[in-house]
Amino acid sequence: xxxxxxRYGAGVTKEVGMDLQNMGAKNVCLMTDKNLSQLPPxxxxxxxxxxxxxxxxxxxxxxxxxxDRSFMEAIEFVKKRxxxxxxxxGGGSTMDTCKAANLYAxxxxxxxxxxxxxxxxxxxxVSVPLKPLIAVPTTSGTGSxxxxxxxxxxxxxxxxxxxxxxxxxxxxxxxxxxxTLHMPDRVVANSGFDVLxxxxxxxxxxxxxxxxPCPSNPITRPAYQGSNPISDIWAVHALRIVAxxxxxxxxxxxxxxxxxxMHLASAFxxxxxxxxxVHLCHGMSYPISGLVKTYKAKDYNVDHPLxxxxxxxxxxxxxxxxxxxxxxxxxxxxxxxxxxxxxxTARIPDAGPILADTLRKFLFDLDVDDGLAAIGxxxxxxxxxxxxxxxxERVTKLAPRPQSxxxxxxxxxxxxKLY
Amino acid sequence: xxxxxxRYGAGVTKEVGMDLQNMGAKNVCLMTDKNLSQLPPxxxxxxxxxxxxxxxxxxxxxxxxxxDRSFMEAIEFVKKRxxxxxxxxGGGSTMDTCKAANLYAxxxxxxxxxxxxxxxxxxxxVSVPLKPLIAVPTTSGTGSxxxxxxxxxxxxxxxxxxxxxxxxxxxxxxxxxxxTLHMPDRVVANSGFDVLxxxxxxxxxxxxxxxxPCPSNPITRPAYQGSNPISDIWAVHALRIVAxxxxxxxxxxxxxxxxxxMHLASAFxxxxxxxxxVHLCHGMSYPISGLVKTYKAKDYNVDHPLxxxxxxxxxxxxxxxxxxxxxxxxxxxxxxxxxxxxxxTARIPDAGPILADTLRKFLFDLDVDDGLAAIGxxxxxxxxxxxxxxxxERVTKLAPRPQSxxxxxxxxxxxxKLY
Numbered sequence: 001x002x003x004x005x006x007r008y009g010a011g012v013t014k015e016v017g018m019d020l021q022n023m024g025a026k027n028v029c030l031m032t033d034k035n036l037s038q039l040p041p042x043x044x045x046x047x048x049x050x051x052x053x054x055x056x057x058x059x060x061x062x063x064x065x066x067x068d069r070s071f072m073e074a075i076e077f078v079k080k081r082x083x084x085x086x087x088x089x090g091g092g093s094t095m096d097t098c099k100a101a102n103l104y105a106x107x108x109x110x111x112x113x114x115x116x117x118x119x120x121x122x123x124x125x126v127s128v129p130l131k132p133l134i135a136v137p138t139t140s141g142t143g144s145x146x147x148x149x150x151x152x153x154x155x156x157x158x159x160x161x162x163x164x165x166x167x168x169x170x171x172x173x174x175x176x177x178x179x180t181l182h183m184p185d186r187v188v189a190n191s192g193f194d195v196l197x198x199x200x201x202x203x204x205x206x207x208x209x210x211x212x213p214c215p216s217n218p219i220t221r222p223a224y225q226g227s228n229p230i231s232d233i234w235a236v237h238a239l240r241i242v243a244x245x246x247x248x249x250x251x252x253x254x255x256x257x258x259x260x261x262m263h264l265a266s267a268f269x270x271x272x273x274x275x276x277x278v279h280l281c282h283g284m285s286y287p288i289s290g291l292v293k294t295y296k297a298k299d300y301n302v303d304h305p306l307x308x309x310x311x312x313x314x315x316x317x318x319x320x321x322x323x324x325x326x327x328x329x330x331x332x333x334x335x336x337x338x339x340x341x342x343x344x345t346a347r348i349p350d351a352g353p354i355l356a357d358t359l360r361k362f363l364f365d366l367d368v369d370d371g372l373a374a375i376g377x378x379x380x381x382x383x384x385x386x387x388x389x390x391x392x393e394r395v396t397k398l399a400p401r402p403q404s405x406x407x408x409x410x411x412x413x414x415x416x417k418l419y
Numbered sequence: 420x421x422x423x424x425x426r427y428g429a430g431v432t433k434e435v436g437m438d439l440q441n442m443g444a445k446n447v448c449l450m451t452d453k454n455l456s457q458l459p460p461x462x463x464x465x466x467x468x469x470x471x472x473x474x475x476x477x478x479x480x481x482x483x484x485x486x487d488r489s490f491m492e493a494i495e496f497v498k499k500r501x502x503x504x505x506x507x508x509g510g511g512s513t514m515d516t517c518k519a520a521n522l523y524a525x526x527x528x529x530x531x532x533x534x535x536x537x538x539x540x541x542x543x544x545v546s547v548p549l550k551p552l553i554a555v556p557t558t559s560g561t562g563s564x565x566x567x568x569x570x571x572x573x574x575x576x577x578x579x580x581x582x583x584x585x586x587x588x589x590x591x592x593x594x595x596x597x598x599t600l601h602m603p604d605r606v607v608a609n610s611g612f613d614v615l616x617x618x619x620x621x622x623x624x625x626x627x628x629x630x631x632p633c634p635s636n637p638i639t640r641p642a643y644q645g646s647n648p649i650s651d652i653w654a655v656h657a658l659r660i661v662a663x664x665x666x667x668x669x670x671x672x673x674x675x676x677x678x679x680x681m682h683l684a685s686a687f688x689x690x691x692x693x694x695x696x697v698h699l700c701h702g703m704s705y706p707i708s709g710l711v712k713t714y715k716a717k718d719y720n721v722d723h724p725l726x727x728x729x730x731x732x733x734x735x736x737x738x739x740x741x742x743x744x745x746x747x748x749x750x751x752x753x754x755x756x757x758x759x760x761x762x763x764t765a766r767i768p769d770a771g772p773i774l775a776d777t778l779r780k781f782l783f784d785l786d787v788d789d790g791l792a793a794i795g796x797x798x799x800x801x802x803x804x805x806x807x808x809x810x811x812e813r814v815t816k817l818a819p820r821p822q823s824x825x826x827x828x829x830x831x832x833x834x835x836k837l838y
Contacts, residue, residue: 007637008648009628015637022546022638127441209428218426218434219441229427229683237652264648 006146006173006267010260013044013136013176016087017052023132023171025085028056029078031098032089033064035301041138041179042089049087057081059101062094064302065289065309067153071097072112075104086133088170091191092142092309095135096150099168103150106130115163117394120154125219126167135170138179140249140262141191141310143198143270145173148223153290159391160286164223169274175267177260185250186299189366190310192246192262195238196362197313198269202227202276203235204324204331205398224277224398234272236338241265243339250366280320280403281313283396284411287388288312288372295375307375314363315372318356319414323407325352327400360418371417382412425565425592425686429679432463432555432595435506436471442551442590444504447475448497450517451508452483454720460557460598461508468506476500478520481513483721484708484728486572491531493520498527505552507589510610511561511728514554515569518587522569525549534582536813539573544638545586554589557598559668559681560610560729562617562689564592567642572709578810579705583642588693594686596679604669605718608785609729611665611681614657615781616732617688621646621695622654623743623750624817643696643817653691655757660684662758669785699739699822702815703830704731706807707791714794726794733782734791737775738833742826744771746819779837790836801831 007015020028028049032042037060049056059077063070078086078101088098103115107128113121135145144150148169151162183191208226215221227235241261248258289312292305300306325332329351336355337343339362346354369375377385386408389396396403403411426434439447447468451461456479468475478496482489497505497520507517522534526547532540554564563569567588570581602610627645634640646654660680667677708731711724719725744751748770755774756762758781765773788794796804805827808815815822822830 006649015635018636018638022636216434217437217441219437230425230687233652233656233687268649268652 005171006175008175008264010178011176012174013041013178014048016045016134016136016174017048017054019134019172020049020054020085020087021052023085025132026055027082027084028054029059029081029083029086029101030056030089031059031062031074031086031101032094033062034060036090036094036138039182041136045087045089045136062090062097064093065153065306066093066097067155068112069155071100071152074098074101077101078105079108083131085131087136088133089136089138091137091139092144092151095137095142095144095170096152098133098135099150099170100152100163102130102133103163103168115165116154117161117164120157120159120161120391126165130167132171134172134174136174136176136179137263137266139183139187139191140180140259140266141194143195143266143274145170145175146267146270147274149274157391158290159388160290161391164394166223173267175263177256177263180259180263181253181256183253184299185253186297188259188262189246189250189368190297190308191266192242192249192310193314194310195262195266195269196242196246197281197317198273198278199235199239199242200317200321200335201278201281202231202269202273203239203335204321204328204400205276205279206400208276211398223274224395225275226398227276231272231276234268235276238265238269238272239335239338241268247366277398278395279399280324280396280411281317283392284316284320284385284389284408285309285312286392287385288315290388291381291384293376311368311375314368315375315418316411316415318359318418319411321359322352322356322414323403323411324399324401325355364419368418370419371415372412373416377416379413379416382409385412424590425594427594427683429597430595431593432460432597433467435464435553435555435593436467436473438553438591439468439473439504439506440471442504444551445474446500446502447473447504447506448478448500448502448520449475449506449508450478450481450493450513450520452481452513453479455509455513455557458601460555464506464508464555481509481516483512484572484725485512485516486574487531488574490516490519490571493517494523496520497524502550504550506555507552508555508557510556510558511563511570514556514561514563514589515571517552517554518569518589519571519582521549521552522582522587534584535573536580536583539576539578539580539810545584549586551590554592555595555598556592556682556685558602558606558610559599559678559685560613562614562685562693564589564594565686565689566693568693576810577709578807579709580810583813585642592686594682596675596682599678599682600672600675602672603718604672605716607678607681608669608787609716609727610685611661611668611729612733613729614681614685614688615661615665616700616736617692617697618654618658618661619736619740619754620697620700621650621688621692622658622754623740623747623819624695624698625819627695630817642693643814644694645817646695650691650695653687654695657684657688657691658754658757660687666785696817697814698818699743699815699830700732700736702811703735703739703804703808703827704728705811706804707731707734709807710800710803712795730787730794733787734794734837735830735834737778737837738830740778741771741775741833742822742830743819744774783838787837789838790834791831792835796835798832798835801828804831
């Protein structure tokens with residue numbers, strides 16, 4: 001169980017210059033994306049760096065939903081410049097790109113695929129020391145500030161994959177709720193759904209002692225180790241916050257209490273799933289995002305079709321938890337209750353449908369598109385969606401119930417329409 | 420918020436050799452005490468070191484309830500030997516001694532008082548890098564495997580004090596429930612009371628945003644920062660485990676489930692209080708232990724009078740929480756409920772007495788001595804006990820309610836008899 005250091009509070013971003021000074025950093029890479037580079041969070045970081053006399057260069061070419069190519073561009077940029085520390089300001093895309101850049105700059109003779117998860121890459125364990133990385137999240141979803149995971153689209157195979165190693169976990173996450181006030185409502189909702197699914201999936205993942213293989217050397221064990229007594233605490237706590245605050249956070253951009261709590265919940269769920277792992281909602285989300293046709297999500301300022309990650313994750317959740325409930329019905333009922341269901345007279349065999357109905361109501365209340373059909377998919381797409389899920393074995397094998405291709409088909413089909 | 424890495428499971432101790440190998444360690448110090456050095460936990464560690472070809476030296480001269488002199492002996496031992504990693508096998512005394520040894524060996528030109536908490540020492544921030552330290556706790560109380568604190572008796576002034584810095588936090592804690600099966604019942608009870616008070620005190624400590632001073636540079640902020648949304652999670656969770664399992668763990672040495680859970684609870688509460696801090700029960704416990712006359716605790720194999728730490732902490736808890744309840748009555752009621760009180764019709768002004776009564780019943784059920792009188796103190800000792808508490812400002816100032824010398828007197832007096 002590995003946990004990042006985090007610091008929470010309105011304005012903690014302003015301390016980043018002192019933190020870097022305390023770390024002895026003299027030449028810092030500030031990584032962000034083009035949109036954010038003009039906005040207050042990045043300005044606040046730059047002011048702090050200047051004030052503390054820290055020399056830095058900005059890389060603002062991070063791609064939202066990064067690819068192997070966008071990762072490699074960032075890696076090339078940093079390899080040339082001998083940075084001794086990194087600051088990532090943004091959402092998951094930025095933090096993940098920065099983790100990859102730090103890793104490959106610290107291991108300059110590695111091939112890109114060396115550290116990428118098998119079977120796409122070689123999944124080598126990381127044994128080189130990395131430079132300090134401070135993550136400043138500006139969305140409330142990925143929890144990437146607390147995890148050792150960096151996700152990207154591997155374009156040659158058109159699949160999502162990633163790098164997963166405790167070694168790339170940020171040195172420090174600065175959880176500053178001030179950055180949440182700029183988020184439009186769909187960004188709050190979709191990133192909140194990512195938190196919701198991180199919590200639900202890590203809490204219902206295969207228990208750690210049932211995972212196989214179980215390598216005898218700790219360094220070769222996967223970052224995602226299955227649900228365990230510590231990740232459970234974070235998952236349940238994050239879920240309680242989602243239940244209490246997500247709707248308020250979506251509906252009122254000035255509700256600092258709600259948005260602050262969701263910002264913390266994102267980190268909490270990250271600590272949970274960063275150790276336990278996620279399973280089917282995430283595994284199936286990658287082709288849902290990757291095979292997007294024309295859908296353009298409201299409130300996202302990008303020039304290409306996009307199914308936001310949190311949306312692609314949550315749309316299958318009613319079907320997924322109906323499917324998995326038989327393996328741990330008590331946990332499924334418990335999470336339904338946290339999300340508002342009255343479970344006092346619930347029967348154990350109904351745990352799945354009860355959680356699924358609770359999720360449908362939750363999504364309906366938040367104006368979520370009515371299933372995969374509403375974002376442009378039809379039955380004819382199911383074989384491609386299943387095919388895109390198969391390489392996600394790293395996560396799908398953490399589902400508490402094994403699944404055949406037929407099972408995956410049925411899950412996609414059941415997710416076409418929600419209400 | 421800084422959290423240690425921990426690994427939990429029956430037999431994880433056997434992995435220590437691989438962990439050290441993965442860290443590149445070649446010359447390891449194995450620190451323990453004389454009793455333990457003949458027992459299975461130490462044997463298991465040595466076997467793993469031998470099996471993995473790790474060269475090591477044993478230091479088994481740790482004093483139970485360490486002093487500045489016993490710390491310095493350990494420091495002298497390690498300074499001569501250029502160790503590149505440490506393994507501490509034992510309770511809080513061993514882990515704390517090992518933290519101090521690692522610190523001063525890494526900072527060989529420092530005076531002993533440089534890093535000791537002010538006002539007794541200089542309280543300098545630690546900026547030297549330390550060697551890796553793996554902690555293997557064999558009692559279920561201190562949580563020292565997760566904290567950046569090392570406590571000792573400073574003999575020249577006859578007061579307890581310590582060193583508190585995130586830098587001395589163990590690199591890894593191996594939480595192996597197999598080690599809990601050897602503990603006699605009073606050791607389980609007293610170390611469990613330490614967990615109980617860590618949880619109650621950190622949950623009711625002054626909130627972090629009300630703490631002063633509030634240094635602008637993160638490196639100069641105290642390790643104990645006041646209660647906060649993250650430490651709260653750990654405190655409440657640890658308390659639930661104590662409520663469910665402590666009595667079972669005390670009464671049945673073979674109840675592996677109960678003892679395993681208490682072993683985890685100790686680490687959880689440590690993560691909580693290691694960030695939030697403790698307050699009056701701990702602050703007042705130091706003179707209760709330090710001024711011991713003839714009391715010899717059952718089940719402790721030592722040649723001198725001893726009030727075990729957990730006992731000295733818990734005996735004042737009914738009085739302390741009666742005193743503090745007015746600052747956060749809801750939290751006091753919530754913890755009473757977790758410990759078994761029926762609070763459905765409770766009135767807010769009764770929160771303190773309700774929690775106090777709940778604690779008295781809990782202690783009575785576990786055959787705890789009837790207050791300070793039962794361990795040898797009388798009214799005549801109160802001025803000395805108060806005087807011994809005053810230098811503990813580092814923790815007492817984290818109490819939610821400020822306290823005068825008269826208040827402290829009244830708290831000791833109210834703790835003379837419990838039932």
